[in-house]
Amino acid sequence: xxxxxxxxxxxxxxxxxxxxxxxxxxxxxxxxxxxxxxxxxxxxxxxxxxxxxxxxxxxxxxxxxxxxxxxxxxxxxxxxxxxxxxxxxxxxxxxxxxxxxxxxxxxxxxxxxxxxxxxxxxxxxxxxxxxxxxxxxxxxxxxxxxxxxxxxxxxxxxxxxxxxxxxxxxxxxxxxxxxxxxxxxxxxxxxxxxxxxxxxxxxxxxxxxxxxxxxxxxxxxxxxxxxxxxxxxxxxxxxxxxxxxxxxxxxxxxxxxxxxxxxxxxxxxxxxxxxxxxxxxxxxxxxxxxxxxxxxxxxxxxxxxxxxxxxxxxxxxxxxxxxxxxxxxxxxxxxxxxxxxxxxxxxxxxxxxxxxxxxxxxxxxxxxxxxxxxx
Amino acid sequence: xxxxxxxxxxxxxxxxxxxxxxxxxxxxxxxxxxxxxxxxxxxxxxxxxxxxxxxxxxxxxxxxxxxxxxxxxxxxxxxxxxxxxxxxxxxxxxxxxxxxxxxxxxxxxxxxxxxxxxxxxxxxxxxxxxxxxxxxxxxxxxxxxxxxxxxxxxxxxxxxxxxxxxxxxxxxxxxxxxxxxxxxxxxxxxxxxxxxxxxxxxxxxxxxxxxxxxxxxxxxxxxxxxxxxxxxxxxxxxxxxxxxxxxxxxxxxxxxxxxxxxxxxxxxxxxxxxxxxxxxxxxxxxxxxxxxxxxxxxxxxxxxxxxxxxxxxxxxxxxxxxxxxxxxxxxxxxxxxxxxxxxxxxxxxxxxxxxxxxxxxxxxxxxxxxxxxxxxxxxxxxxxxxxxxxxxxxxxxxxxxxxxxxxxxxxxxx
Numbered sequence: 001x002x003x004x005x006x007x008x009x010x011x012x013x014x015x016x017x018x019x020x021x022x023x024x025x026x027x028x029x030x031x032x033x034x035x036x037x038x039x040x041x042x043x044x045x046x047x048x049x050x051x052x053x054x055x056x057x058x059x060x061x062x063x064x065x066x067x068x069x070x071x072x073x074x075x076x077x078x079x080x081x082x083x084x085x086x087x088x089x090x091x092x093x094x095x096x097x098x099x100x101x102x103x104x105x106x107x108x109x110x111x112x113x114x115x116x117x118x119x120x121x122x123x124x125x126x127x128x129x130x131x132x133x134x135x136x137x138x139x140x141x142x143x144x145x146x147x148x149x150x151x152x153x154x155x156x157x158x159x160x161x162x163x164x165x166x167x168x169x170x171x172x173x174x175x176x177x178x179x180x181x182x183x184x185x186x187x188x189x190x191x192x193x194x195x196x197x198x199x200x201x202x203x204x205x206x207x208x209x210x211x212x213x214x215x216x217x218x219x220x221x222x223x224x225x226x227x228x229x230x231x232x233x234x235x236x237x238x239x240x241x242x243x244x245x246x247x248x249x250x251x252x253x254x255x256x257x258x259x260x261x262x263x264x265x266x267x268x269x270x271x272x273x274x275x276x277x278x279x280x281x282x283x284x285x286x287x288x289x290x291x292x293x294x295x296x297x298x299x300x301x302x303x304x305x306x307x308x309x310x311x312x313x314x315x316x317x318x319x320x321x322x323x324x325x326x327x328x329x330x331x332x333x334x335x336x337x338x339x340x341x342x343x344x345x346x347x348x349x350x351x352x353x354x355x356x357x358x359x360x361x362x363x364x365x366x367x368x369x370x371x372x373x374x375x
Numbered sequence: 376x377x378x379x380x381x382x383x384x385x386x387x388x389x390x391x392x393x394x395x396x397x398x399x400x401x402x403x404x405x406x407x408x409x410x411x412x413x414x415x416x417x418x419x420x421x422x423x424x425x426x427x428x429x430x431x432x433x434x435x436x437x438x439x440x441x442x443x444x445x446x447x448x449x450x451x452x453x454x455x456x457x458x459x460x461x462x463x464x465x466x467x468x469x470x471x472x473x474x475x476x477x478x479x480x481x482x483x484x485x486x487x488x489x490x491x492x493x494x495x496x497x498x499x500x501x502x503x504x505x506x507x508x509x510x511x512x513x514x515x516x517x518x519x520x521x522x523x524x525x526x527x528x529x530x531x532x533x534x535x536x537x538x539x540x541x542x543x544x545x546x547x548x549x550x551x552x553x554x555x556x557x558x559x560x561x562x563x564x565x566x567x568x569x570x571x572x573x574x575x576x577x578x579x580x581x582x583x584x585x586x587x588x589x590x591x592x593x594x595x596x597x598x599x600x601x602x603x604x605x606x607x608x609x610x611x612x613x614x615x616x617x618x619x620x621x622x623x624x625x626x627x628x629x630x631x632x633x634x635x636x637x638x639x640x641x642x643x644x645x646x647x648x649x650x651x652x653x654x655x656x657x658x659x660x661x662x663x664x665x666x667x668x669x670x671x672x673x674x675x676x677x678x679x680x681x682x683x684x685x686x687x688x689x690x691x692x693x694x695x696x697x698x699x700x701x702x703x704x705x706x707x708x709x710x711x712x713x714x715x716x717x718x719x720x721x722x723x724x725x726x727x728x729x730x731x732x733x734x735x736x737x738x739x740x741x742x743x744x745x746x747x748x749x750x751x752x753x754x755x756x757x758x759x760x761x762x763x764x765x766x767x768x769x770x771x772x773x774x775x776x777x778x779x780x781x782x783x784x785x786x787x788x789x
Binding site: 069285309363 | 376644703755766768
């Protein structure tokens with residue numbers, strides 16, 4: 001049994017960590033946090049040069065042709081650094097949707113552009129409140145023209161193209177939904193930035209008015225493709241969350257060792273030690289669940305739907321838990337803008353919602369476990 | 376990343392599987408499979424006898440204490456082979472419970488500190504289950520603070536004379552031997568005045584009294600020592616070095632990798648899958664599903680944490696510290712799971728025993744669960760261990776660390 005990343009993959013992780021420590025220190029994150037730029041363009045360019053954007057994209061489409069395990073280790077480091085770039089929307093959502101359902105021409109057009117950092121992509125699924133569900137898709141597509149409003153769309157304001165979920169039927173079945181690919185710089189698209197919990201990753205409202213769109217995948221297959229995309233993204237996001245959780249835990253640990261109160265390091269008080277121990281426990285559970293997700297993703301195993309839901313829940317909980325208690329360990333200083341604790345708190349809570357909320361994934365997990373037991 | 380055996384591992388697994396299939400006491404398989412925390416009894420047989428017979432059979436064929444050297448009754452197997460054996464032994468592994476302390480703690484301590492002739496004499500019958508061993512550390516005045524123990528050992532000629540009381544000794548009532556931590560010098564700080572011995576539990580002056588636990592069952596004992604004589608050659612380690620010796624024992628307790636920890640989740644999921652509530656099937660209920668999902672990811676998280684440790688063993692590496700979370704997570708989880716299973720039963724949940732829902736499985740679990748959060752290191756001690764050894768946080772401030780033991784305030788108790 002080798003339920004671990006290979007030495008090469010671990011080396012890649014170290015390489016990514018080193019690169020991000022240098023190119024994405026907290027002060028770079030803060031440039032985006034303070035709204036001076038919508039994302040870190042230099043970093044994005046650097047990630048492309050390192051080959052990280054296209055690590056899981058096949059060589060024939062301009063990528064490195066490595067695989068999803070390699071993408072997982074990079075995702076972990078992106079989360080650890082709280083990288084303020086449209087990595088998850090472009091790489092986990094848009095690129096994966098293209099890989100699953102894109103025509104050869106679509107792949108040839110967009111995947112090399114993603115790998116080289118020239119194109120930013122995203123998924124436009126949500127339309128206000130609610131979780132992923134065919135019945136929440138109201139935006140219509142008829143005769144290759146879209147009408148409707150999507151929000152929130154992650155990185156929608158900086159994206160060059162979007163994969164859009166649209167209603168093409170009214171039977172009440174999953175087959176009512178089809179996917180379309182839209183160039184957002186073209187006509188019929190109106191983009192508005194939304195303020196959001198995590199300013200280091202933008203959110204937007206996108207209105208489509210008689211907007212021309214090309215189909216992505218077969219008509220009526222949209223929901224089935226989306227489900228696969230969301231499962232893959234759930235595993236990849238879980239690695240970002242695990243990276244973020246670990247960083248928040250480290251920050252808390254380091255502060256507890258450094259901060260003296262009542263004449264001793266606060267990390268010598270059991271109330272603080274035990275809080276940090278519990279953070280370690282959730283981070284460890286999340287990492288192990290995510291490893292299983294990585295295995296299922298990389299082997300395209302039948303277990304992927306269940307593994308993805310478990311990784312999603314566990315990693316979401318761990319990142320939220322570690323981020324909030326990191327602030328608690330820091331006390332008053334943790335609640336200042338100046339300290340970085342709130343950056344992870346914001347990211348943790350934004351990520352907890354991005355692919356659908358916890359309660360949605362809890363429901364999915366039980367459905368999928370039942371299906372497996374029935375099979 | 377894969378879950379596949381190496382060719383050597385696959386070969387070992389096949390050999391183990393074939394032997395188990397040909398030799399295991401299959402008549403008890405179903406009962407053992409259905410056993411859960413608080414309920415591991417056999418209806419028509421004495422589990423102690425069944426367990427001893429299975430252990431002896433394993434030992435005769437070279438399948439006992441796999442990781443021990445052959446000359447002491449083991450197989451000289453690698454750590455990963457031991458894990459594979461556990462996986463293949465499956466429900467029959469329940470029969471090893473009464474040997475866990477002896478095999479997991481007493482044996483390794485003997486191996487590290489006993490004289491060669493004692494190892495050759497005592498270890499093989501310990502491995503084969505012919506002798507059962509217990510561990511006599513905890514005392515009324517020394518639980519989490521083991522080094523606060525008060526049982527005295529005083530030198531008298533070539534013997535040591537023991538007086539005092541131990542508590543929470545698993546299986547003392549059926550044990551043949553025990554390892555015993557004593558205080559040999561009360562005038563030095565507490566960690567420095569301890570000495571370890573092993574002894575025959577039938578020695579004159581040893582009295583075992585079962586403790587009736589909060590669950591009503593009796594798995595543990597009090598053991599009283601009145602002028603019990605132990606020859607000096609049964610001392611383990613130097614006089615005054617008992618604390619270090621005991622750390623070897625405890626390290627072995629906590630390093631049991633691949634040993635299944637019960638969480639109660641498979642039982643609860645199975646129960647909810649067939650349970651009908653007032654508003655329909657339990658498994659369709661949003662609140663039930665949310666609870667199940669949260670426990671599901673804890674159970675799977677523990678499972679895959681264990682797989683990570685096993686992978687390290689498979690590669691011949693030392694597992695990381697992540698395995699230390701198992702007992703902490705599983706202990707309170709099984710308590711919560713049992714509580715929730717009864718909640719789903721409504722007022723009927725109060726009925727326990729054979730006539731209750733699922734023959735009282737979750738009621739028994741509930742009543743046994745508090746013990747799991749205390750035995751082998753309380754939740755609080757486990758959190759301290761994680762905080763100190765994994766995260767590198769400072770140790771607790773110990774006000775009695777440098778004080779001679781007999782000067783530590785006791786509030787009149789001794």
